[in-house]
Amino acid sequence: MIERSSIEISLSDIAQKSGANAALVKYHFGNKDGLLLALLARDAATEMSNLEYLLAQPITATAKLKLHIAGIIRAYHRFPYMNRLIHYLLHESVAGSADEVSKFFVAPLLDFHRRLLAEGVSRGEFRATDPVLFYTSLIGACDHLFFGRHAMSRATGVGPVTDDVCRQYIKHMETLICGGILTQVEEAAAAG
């Protein structure tokens, strides 16, 4: 999928590439959706164990949040098919896929946000923030760098998502999520 930059592959393509028997692939995964789900579940499990590790570090909640933002954007960049797969499984696939995506992707990530936000609030670092709304805004913003970029690329001044664009977006998201867009003067005025 990385080679072709597409999730439009068949079980027999996969069998051929991997040197496995097509019937064996089909026996093991049932069908293409089964294989895609297994792939996403594997990558998601790796990312989720990283989150547990991150939460246990002896650093501030703010530092954890910044590392998390960078981690999501880098994971999407490293596995470009992950984003497409999630969209595919949520929208086009057989019934039940959305439940699976929810179980191994949405639910653990949302749980991580709940715990990180609670920690940040209890330490006086974060404003009180609803975890579901926070999840929606952070994951949506990270997802959008990769989804629909080919349409954005047609607009003036928008290029492909290079390593450099990823680094810029990580910096942008850290700044925006932590401090917002207002200058400190304006913020003080808005607060006062």
Place this chain on the structure above:
Amino acid sequence: MIERSSIEISLSDIAQKSGANAALVKYHFGNKDGLLLALLARDAATEMSNLEYLLAQPITATAKLKLHIAGIIRAYHRFPYMNRLIHYLLHESVAGSADEVSKFFVAPLLDFHRRLLAEGVSRGEFRATDPVLFYTSLIGACDHLFFGRHAMSRATGVGPVTDDVCRQYIKHMETLICGGILTQVEEAAAAG
């Protein structure tokens, strides 16, 4: 599409519902994608003329940004098919649709963000912010409240997108985009 909460409709469904002749619908729009594009173009044109009006108002750039955030979320909520259509046209449709979506949706919205950010920076209200990165984060975050919500809804504590959830999300996004998640104490520490 609102009635069925789906974009899975045929030209003959549309003809039947509208009382028009199916052949006439086909003659006018070419095919289903042509009709969907025409529909999205119409709704997008309305939204874009609202943006021009907003930009000309004698209010601060911060106030314009907040009204814009509320406007995007309300537009997606009012026209639930708009979000699905954009995803459909970007991913599954015939070649050329992405160009069209870019022309009447991405490009004008990005242009609006460029002008609003420039105004805010020149008035000392906003930090210097890259418009393409800003577009990506804001539109991605707003889009995500509506896209994939059925998968999110399976996670504990996540309900459907009601009017009340929309209002909460508008408030959340205004606060996050303007001031970020850090308390002012933390922010001063991070800046210093």
